[in-house]
Amino acid sequence: MASTVIFQPSGRRGQVEQGKTLLEAARELGVDIESVCGGVKVCGKCKVKIEEGFFEKFGIDSRVEHLSPLQEEEKDFLTEEELADNFRLACCCEVNGDVLLFVPEESRGAKQVVLETGKERTFQINPAVHKYYIEMEPATLEDHRGDVERIKDTLAEKYGLPKDMTIDYFLLRRLPNIVRDAEWKVTVSVWNNKEIILVEPGLAEHSLGLAIDIGTTTVAAYLCDLRTGQSLVVDSMMNPQVRYGEDVLSRITYHMMNDDGLEKMHQAIIEGINTLAQRMTEKIGQKPEDILEVTLVFNTAMQHIALGMEPGFLGRSPFTAGTKESQNIKARDLGIKVCKGANVHTLPVEAGFVGPDNVAVLIAEEPYKEPEKIRMVIDIGTNGEIDIGNAKKLLCTSCATGPALEGAQIKFGMRAAPGAIEKVIINPETLEVSYKVIGQDSWYPDIQKTEAKGICGSGIIDMVAQLFLSGVIDKSGRFNLKLNHPRVRRGEDGKPEYVVAWADETSIGKDVAFTQADVRAVQLAKSALYVGSRYLMEKLGVENLDSVTLAGAFGSYIDKESAMVIGMFPDCDLENVAAVGNAAGDGAKLALLDTGKREEATWIARHVEFVETAIEPDFQMRFAAAMAFPHSTDKFPHIQHLLDRIPKR
Template structure:
């Protein structure tokens, strides 16, 4: 006999956890899972596109809506027969009890998140100073008010603003400290706190990189500059949409949605602060400043600013300049009167994270021409040096994070992260994170797999899987596919394959990155040979093999010896801005020197993108010597004809000779 709650609503039980809850009719299984904290992948944010949220309905299937068209596309007939549904599509329509099983391959798992960046030495001079001063006691002859008395003693008499909380706590601090106090002063915001000088409280700062996919935070002792602890977590907004466009769409639907995304990200940052403080044994109220970086959308959502116009031409952000706020006004749980500093944005899609990348790599101070690519769901590209920089952002999408790839997964335990294919017999060797049986394949493995398939002649330059005499190349339910691991070797009881559709997704993602790089370099008037340093930043950027990335044409054919993989450069930039006021001020200079290129509106975009869809590129000459080493690469006459047609249509300036053309950026 069901209880009243079950009769009026839906009791949903998740197995194997056994977690359960009563929900109103109309709720999706995905929303119920989120509410109960069940680990369930939802890479497309519940739009019915990625097919990663598969669950098995063990009982109560009749209480759900009929299969949707998305489910008909994403589920195989055998899965439908076995009771599989997409959690984001299955909705409870009648009251009763539903038992749902979440299979292993639908779990997102604990993500391997890169938080470390290249260490950079900076002179410690934070925006917050601690002054220990003796204040004269008031007397009948000198009855000056406490605050004015304090200002007189600190030499800060010109200070024209005061925090109310500081005033409330001032009388006690002066008297408890015997008129000897420590005054915490912020360059922009004035006095943040006054406490008795003998109190043994610390002076800490927190730097946070708010990525579309992950958050990384660093707790820093502002007296020594030492990083005390590091914390990371997936961005809690992922269930609302994997990429920036789906999150803009969600936030723009209603004020409540925007408020929800704002609340979720602030809570995510607060959780990061808690984790970092716990592991360092620090009280969060001793953190006096937080510096945040992120792309323009993350910046806007963290501040609760409407992102609607970021998605519509000419893509203006609400604000570009650096900003400072009282922590409690944003709901950030550090010292309530502490400061939250946001680094400046460049434009609608190039945000403070790109500014932080530049600060960390120091290309704005370099005489040599540099190329920075921060690889992620949104990829930022910056080309230039001390005389000027050009930047763009490409919607590379989440394919390299495993989305839209049949066996794609994040870089977590059980993900294939390296692949080698022997061209003679197509035998495959692979390396799995944590050395366990594989469950799927993550970004670095996907790049390797495609590069190796190209090298072994399993795919041609157009990205077609080519028929070969091998049990690994076969016709699957989605067309031709290549088997990376047979089911006996895997943890999911299925073969792990790269399908023709996967190859197409990867071609689109890599073409977006290459097109961005190519157009930015063209606008900057520089060629591959003029670039002297290449920095690949970002979590995924650290794990990919640069030679594989180059082989598939994800990046231009830079010599390997000039490529450095710098890890989380945006996080490093945030740390630098937290510990050095001088460096923080350089961010304004970086923004003023950086020209933003709107790729989608660029006249060459379409043909560049089409040409970059080829592996490695339609114009093989661009890949010069490298191509000669790839025996299986040929360009057919048909390709050449297509190229010629494209070139005829092209209305481009005379071709620039790498060595001689006049670049708008001076090469030192």
């Protein structure tokens, strides 16, 4: 008998013969788990966390009881807290039923490639938190003002700050000792000229802030100097919530199906933020307590879960957010372990699933400052957002792109990590393939043993485009099985597929193939983006685009020609199609370092017009038309020369 085993955050899943260990299952499915001892139960490096509950999207009920009982060796390496939290050693537990498990970062053999960088941007340095050094007259019998009042009077006299500022309660409790130990010479951190959040002895110059882009799949973080605007440390991780679902709807469903679902997902992302804060500050010899301000951007569902808000109503019409306004919340109230008095600032929501992350993209890219040209900005991810317009008018929408473009729902799909095929070229005459693997400098066939184990997002887009341009699949996406070529065949399930890498080239000992179902999954994702784009163009009253900006990690790695060949976005001169990196992360940094950008975010969130495309009466008809490559009827003059060269087979 076989059971379903799902590994997160890699997204790899498959049927595993019962009686095999999780470590053996990982190797079969191409999941890298650290195992220094080779699986003989003496290193303790292969820790995994078993997630319990019913996962509707996968149709499985995952339980710890679906594994063999705890072994003595596991008790030697796992703490009581880990045992209580369903941690196991992958080499020790055998599969006896369906199970979904999360591989923590320290147990992963290969680090996920997450785009953390954006482009150079000009901005004003005006953070919410400023530091002021003051020297106060000591208290005397004649001058018995309170310590708080003495600080506020001195700040008003020396720096012109208002005297009606408040002081953080946790700071207030310690204040008398701080000022006296410092002999009345202190550095005061003030938030927005409204609240004193920290008092430090002597002259304290370091001033740290943390900006975080919480994506559905990945989290990118930026530790910044609030005085200079410099990014001191950039780091990233997989979103730990991936274990509960790969897209926003599956996570909302997990919450609805499990009484403690929201709390589990909330704690997962908070623990992730704390992990990032700890290891980023360590790199510069500081502590998380030195972080004085945090900005968070996320889509609307991720916002609700991160803030512990009820997300269920986002999953049903009219898809209303709990709040659309920007928020300032004490970090300690969320469980974020930074300075006790620090605030967390979140950008506003535009509408529906167009959340603060899209607002962050907008304040980074500023299409609303373009006087004439029509710009389209697409943030491609598990949940895709599209903006179009200029200074005269700006429209936006969201698309349920799904996780296929990031490797999920693809038979050999995987996250961008060493071993992932990232670029593909198929010779249209011989139908032979060349491909490049992350972690390898050379292409196949220049190197025969490529250690490939799957295909990531950029490779998936190349794969579909190359299959189409070489005539292996037709305009509708169907395989041409009349081709007499060993790479074009029927798989074990009888469905058509194209073999990208033969088993002896890979590190998983099996052929890596791209299937008919994989093509369909990409068609569904690209159709959602294309239809959303065309609706916005029509609502704006334009026929052509002057430029297309691809934002986000995925949008920065894909080949723009391949993307247009399959019809991910409307026709545009490829010279005017540009990738700008993680623009949402850039926007989060801008909001951290410049309060003017926060005001700008509030303004644009109110003025951009949201279009709900899914309720349009002809949506299904348009969606079906957009399934074709690049489209069933729309013209693509800028790539017509490529389409004209497709072999007639």
